[in-house]
Amino acid sequence: MKYWIIVFASLLLTIQDAVSQSASTSSYKNLATKKFFSGSSSKKPDGIGFSYFIDGKRVDKITYDSFQSSRRNIDNCCPxxxxxxxxDGRLVNEGVRCTDAPVGWWKTYHPNGKLKESGQYKENDSGNWDNLCERGYCSVKVGRWTYFDEQGNQLYVEDWKDGAFVKQLPEQPRMEIWGVDFLLRGQNAEKQPVTLGDISQINILPKYKNKARAELTIKIRIEAIGYPKFLAECKLDEFKNIDAQKLFLASGIAIDKNPQFILEVFSGKQNINRAYLRIAK
Incomplete structure (x- = not known):
């Protein structure tokens, strides 16, 4: 009996040390907790005043006002x-943020309230909260992420380093892509002017988490102010055969109207990633 008491006490101290270490190594101290309610809201005249709605459901004014006031919390959250x-008032996720950018610990929940996902985003230890994304502090996964089923059982874990995926244990049977590179002459295609002739030369390179594969579709959108959106699509392995000049002519958009050329990668109905291209005149 004494042996098990000693083991339990030792284990408890280890857990407490781990919790204390996690708290002590965080860049943030005494953060305020704020609530944000997602969804759409509206109010409509009803003859004697207004009727209030959230996601199409009628609510009272107190609920509506609480919903509206919570919307301001995200603007005043940094961090x-x-x-x-x-x-419906169900907690969907929580974590450290600067406005809409996760910059610390993170948790998401199943509809039954059980933990679904737990992990860590890179913390901003610089004290400067300007231009977070440009400085590499915007939604950058680090360390171990753990995923659970609706009964609270651990399904698998993932390791990340400075926003780059490292491994998944055990590997999952479904295809998962953690990013897509759009490269032209070895460089990011979004950061250079692209001619119509260049577009079919762009290498679209999905980054897979595991060995599972599925067919990917490339949707090509051409847009400009005052013109209807033009859409074409092809399979990933067909992309190098597209005639961007022909597609552009079919869109009816003049080159001097600053058209936006957008490439989107889909797996079924899931939008995995997109690239916004600057078309050189």
């Missing part, structure tokens, strides 16, 4: 612990 709720 804070932001708890995201749906319109």
């Amino acid at each position: 804070c612990i932001l708890q995201m709720y749906n319109s």
